[in-house]
Amino acid sequence: MKRVVIAICIVFVIAASIWNVRSKKESVRVAPSVARSFDEEVTLLVAMSDGVCEMNLRDYLIGVISAEMPASFPSEALKAQAIAARTFTLRQADGRKHPNADVCTDSTCCQGWIKSSSEVFSQAVTATDGLVLTYEGALIDATYFSCCSERTEAAVSVWGGDVPYLQSVSSPDESDAPRYFEQVNYSAEEFSAILMSTYPQVDLSSDPDEWFGKISYTKGGGIDTAIIGGINISGTELRKIFSLRSTNITFQTSQDEIRMLTYGYGHRVGMSQYGAKALAEAEHSFEEILLHYYTGVEIFRLEIEKTPLPNTEEV
Structure with missing residues (x-):
């Protein structure tokens, strides 16, 4: 039986089979209490390639940060992660x-x-033990990604549903990210074949220079929709069809070649990891980083409920 069950309500509660956990709003600058570590007390069942493994939340998070961020990143960026x-x-x-x-x-x-x-990575988890992001009392969908160009994307521009805390916000220069820029080249014949495999009704009978019509962009700088061969195609669909790094796409055409230049890597919704690095290098705290990328959220500390000894009162 799984050890973690989440109930999200006006004031959310996390209940485990042997622990009673409460959500407590407090200043994140307060020193850790004498209560047990939240991350060490919560146990997860983790599906791995070789089966299901039981581990505490702390060990899982250390492994996540290890996979998601380089150890060379500033400590405030690692804490935000x-x-x-x-x-x-x-x-x-x-x-x-x-x-x-x-x-x-x-x-x-x-x-x-x-x-x-x-x-x-261990220090980043320890320093933020139990801290989570909430919006109107509920845990947020804290999406993050590698890097972007100038702005993040709003959730509505990528997934179609508006999320108040996942809006398009500015992001510092991230051009030092190793996967910030990519150029993908296709022959006109290859481009046509790939597009027609998904949109057989597309008309690419003219010269490649005439294939591309009006292109509209999102606030985050990605393609919202592009008319190609008379068909209206979304930026997210173009990224999927051509296996591109992002929807921030610039097309360059010649008689027999289509070049696609992309900037940023990932869905670009939520926190930019290289943006967090840049902000941390500019001496911004992890709180400032998180409150910048997630609009209108609050930082809460989850704690293990203290159980008083028999015939005593809880301090």
Whole structure:
């Protein structure tokens, strides 16, 4: 039986089979209490390639950060990543995706995970023990990604549903990210074949220079829709069809070649990891980083409920 069950309401509660946990709003600058570590007390069932493994939340988060961020990143960026990952994990651990586990180690499904004993990642988790992001009392969907160009995307522009805390916001220069820019070249024949495999009604009988019509863009700088061969295609669909790094796409055409230039990597919704790095290098705290990328959220600390001894009152 899974050890984590999440009930999200006006004031959310996390209940485990042997622990009673409460959500307590407090200043994140307060020193850790004498209560037991929240992350060490919460146990997860984690689906791995070789089966399901039981581990505490702390060990899982250390592995997530190890997979998601380089150890060379500033400590405030690593702390921001730890809080985003903790929030994402607890929201995911509700049984909807994995009938026999709370979360998995597949980055395309939940979050990446690499076994690690690095002190750098351990310190980031310890320093933020139990801290999560909430909006109107509920855990947020704390999505994050590698890097973007100038602005993040709003959730509505990528997934179609408006999320008040996942709006398009500015992001600092991230051009130093290793996967920030990519150029993908296709012959006109290859481009046509790929597009027609998904849109057989597309008309690419003219010269390549005439294939592209009006292109509209999102606030985050990605393609919203593009008319290609008389067909209206979304930026997210173009990214999927051509296996591109992002929807921030610039087309360049010649008589026999189509070049696609992309900027940023990932869905670009939520916190940019290289943006967090840049903000941390500019001496912004993890709180400032998180409150910048997630609009209108609050930082809460989850604690293990203290149980008084018999015939005594709780201090």
